[in-house]
Amino acid sequence: MYKCSLERMTDKIKTFSKFGATGNGGITRYSLSKEAIMARNEFKRRMEAIGAIIEVDDLANMYATLPGSDPNAKRIVMGSHVDSVKNGGNYDGILGVISAMEVLETIAEQKIPHKHPITAMIWTNEEGSLYPPAMMCSGIVCYDYLPDDIKEKFKEEDMMKSKSIIDGKTTFGEALEKSGFKGDRKYRLSPEKYLCMFETHIEQGPILEEAGNDIGVVDCVLGMFNYRLKFYGQAAHAGTFPMKKRKDAFYAASQALCYLHEEIDKLGYPDLVYTTGEVVCHPSVHTVIPDYFDFSFDARHEDPKVLEEVLAIVKSCANKAWAGCTCKVEKMWNRDTVYWDEKLVSYVKEAAEECGVSHQYIHSGAGHDAQFVAYMLPTTMIFVQSKNGLSHCEEEYSSPEQCTSGATVMLNAVLKADAE
Ligand SMILES: [Zn+2]
Missing domain, CATH: 3.40.630.10 (Zn peptidases)
Incomplete structure (x- = not known):
């Protein structure tokens, strides 16, 4: 030694x-x-x-x-x-x-x-x-x-x-x-x-x-995947457009993010980690209802089966209506453990x-x-x-x-x- x-x-x-x-x-x-x-x-x-x-x-x-x-x-x-x-x-x-x-x-x-x-x-x-x-x-x-x-x-x-x-x-x-x-x-x-x-x-x-x-x-x-969730709404004036008629892409994304946390936490894997660290908001102006919003979703775990379960939840976001907006889920990249x-x-x-x-x-x-x-x-x-x-x-x-x-x-x- x-x-x-x-x-x-x-x-x-x-x-x-x-x-x-x-x-x-x-x-x-x-x-x-x-x-x-x-x-x-x-x-x-x-x-x-x-x-x-x-x-x-x-x-x-x-x-x-x-x-x-x-x-x-x-x-x-x-x-x-x-x-x-x-x-x-x-x-x-x-x-x-x-x-x-x-x-x-x-x-x-x-x-x-x-x-x-x-x-x-x-x-x-x-x-x-x-x-x-x-x-x-x-x-x-x-x-x-x-x-x-x-x-x-x-x-x-x-x-x-x-x-x-x-x-x-x-x-x-x-x-x-x-x-x-x-x-x-x-x-x-x-x-x-x-x-x-x-x-x-x-x-x-x-x-x-x-x-x-x-x-x-x-x-x-650890194996990981990195996806992007994209939300499409309708831009309109922040002062004149009624709340009920809005398709606010930022609000839609925030609902989806909360949904992801709730559903993924229910799986109960203590070693699983997941993160949203990057967002894009369009037009990102305080007087305009956002017509586009996207966020990254990065998840990591040793077991590919666990990542598959998480991914199924992420993908399910595309089939839901979020505050009147549509959602697309796109794969950026992934790697196995x-x-x-x-x-x-x-x-x-x-x-x-x-x-x-x-x-x-x-x-x-x-x-x-x-x-x-x-x-x-x-x-x-x-x-x-x-x-x-x-x-x-x-x-x-x-x-x-x-x-x-x-x-x-x-x-x-x-x-x-x-x-x-
Ligand atoms: Zn280093």
């Missing part, structure tokens, strides 16, 4: 928290921004200092590799992202990168023997907060292995045209060219060169904290046990780059407890001790995969 360094982890957490610091305890670090480039340069500097070989692919994904004793062995890769959402925290994504760095630094410092080359990696544009969609570059790299309906969303030429949400003009492709980090396609992650992948990430939920466990042995990413590689999951579990780190099995409700990689390579994830379950905000926090435990578990799990 090998241990990572609390001191070195603490130093990395502090250092990377400066790149894009908002002054309120968090960071804004869009992919390929000058703040993200500071983080990339720091990664490069520290990894070169331990003798790792740096490679950058044509999507600016960065790979730092320590050679193993067998030059022909495939690489074991660990990684996550350095970009954040607007006013995000100091842990989402970056923890997976500094944990991977810590594993390599520990291997170098303690001269831990290993057969396979071991790689720490930065994925470009995971959040998609400036250039949507999220998980863009893992989507492109793993494209050939993705299920068809996910594939459609990650066509490389479309991704290159993704426009900045700030200026509405600059494309991801242009930002990539300008970044100075556009490398060679031949360095992309591939099953020919890589054996398996580990991603350490904050939990982003309250389960580990409530159970008093520092580490989550992640077994799957992605299970991590059983052997890798067992290595993480054994490593946590041997290192005496408190842990439990847990599902991931959020998407991560690892989930696309899982279609290409054996893959797994390690979660670190999130204080109050908070993420994508400046209050994000995991203690340096918990972060170091996460890195220690990953180190020992990687060495098990190496010894296989």
Whole structure:
């Protein structure tokens, strides 16, 4: 059993928290921004200092590799992202990168023997907060292995045209060219060169904290569907048109949303989560009765049968009259539950046990780059407890001790995969 360094982890957490610091305890670090480039340069500097070989692919994904004793062995890769959402925290994504760095630094410092080359990696544009969609570059790299309906969303030429949400003009492709980090396609992650992948990430939920466990042995990413419910009414003047004659699309949608909550809650699945987080109201003027309203509906659960039951309720909305309006239900996309590689999951579990780190099995409700990689390579994830379950905000926090435990578990799990 090998241990990572609390001191070195603490130093990395502090250092990377400066790149894009908002002054309120968090960071804004869009992919390929000058703040993200500071983080990339720091990664490069520290990894070169331990003798790792740096490679950058044509999507600016960065790979730092320590050679193993067998030059022909495939690489074991660990990684996550350095970009954040607007006013995000100091842990989402970056923890997976500094944990991977810590594993390599520990291997170098303690001269831990290993057969396979071991790689720490930065994925470009995971959040998609400036250039949507999220998980863009893992989507492109793993494209050939993705299920068809996910594939459609990650066509490389479309991704290159993704426009900045700030200026509405600059494309991801242009930002990539300008970044100075556009490398060679031949360095992309591939099953020919890589054996398996580990991603350490904050939990982003309250389960580990409530159970008093520092580490989550992640077994799957939950299946989900994302639908859009669209309501069509009649616009008219807010002051002159009688209430009884109205076809108010907003009111119709609000009734449907309440109906969904009531009916879905009746199913009684405690692990089911569902969310309406995006709405469109037309014309969205205070003197006009809305003639159009639509809202998103995202539901997540491990069991596809549960999701089917929920979907039946969602679809039933199209057959009902809502405040005189009509309703259309449209599928945006869905994915089945992605299970991590059983052997890798067992290595993480054994490593946590041997290192005496408190842990439990847990599902991931959020998407991560690892989930696309899982279609290409054996893959797994390690979660670190999130204080109050908070993420994508400046209050994000995991203690340096918990972060170091996460890195220690990953180190020992990687060495098990190496010894296989
Ligand atoms: Zn993340």
